[in-house]
Amino acid sequence: MDELLDAIAALVSLVSPEKVQAIAARVRRTSASKAATALPSVVGTPLASTVVEQLAAAWQNTKVGSDELASMLIAASHVYAKAASEQSTELVWTGPTTPFVSARRTEQALLQVINSAEQSLFITSFVAYDVSTIVKALNAANDRGVTISMLLELFQDHGGSITFDAIGKMRTLVPAANLYAWRDKADPFSDGRVHAKVAVADGRMCFITSANLTGHAMEKNMEAGVLISGGRIAKLLDEHLRSLVDTKIVSVV
Incomplete structure (x- = not known):
């Protein structure tokens, strides 16, 4: 049988x-x-x-x-x-391509998530530089009433591990975004970093990727990820990120 x-x-x-x-x-x-x-x-x-x-x-x-x-x-x-x-999954890739496998580009996938958001958007990244298309899409999302939350790695001077103030830069570029950082790291997470790179829209679409919010990640690096629409994964990821905020594991900057 x-x-x-x-x-x-x-x-x-x-x-x-x-x-x-x-x-x-x-x-x-x-x-x-x-x-x-x-x-x-x-x-x-x-x-x-x-x-x-x-x-x-x-x-x-x-x-x-x-x-x-x-x-x-x-x-x-x-x-x-x-x-x-109920759930579709697409391969996302930036970098050298071949004629044998088709995949979405990283910037395309991230913009799709941002542009699809109707109520909420949660993005995490280790670093974030000025990627004009992403910044424009984020501000457009705010203009249509989307609540934007972003979790980024802290500047070294503020207890983090990166050499520039990505959070301060993002505050200038997307003033309406709620910005969060992982400050208090109890064992076994001391010396931990915000290495997760995800974007979730309304708990119904998510992009999980190796790419940071940088121009090189969007255009030049080899970056891989998956774009998931529907199903449980996007909902669970959204709930987890918001639980990190609610339990004050990550805090407003």
């Missing part, structure tokens, strides 16, 4: 729900012994045909009836489509 379930999962992740419906309709009119010849013609690509052949072979090793298999296919397709619609 596991072999059949694996074949069903492979099929519904490869073809559209409409195509699964067509396969299920053919299954209802076919016995397991004839599936290998009757089913592959329903799909139109070599890869899909191979997966359908695997389904047919796995079906012959079970006692599952035609109606039961058809129902299993439709149910699996519905669950897969629903899960996919």
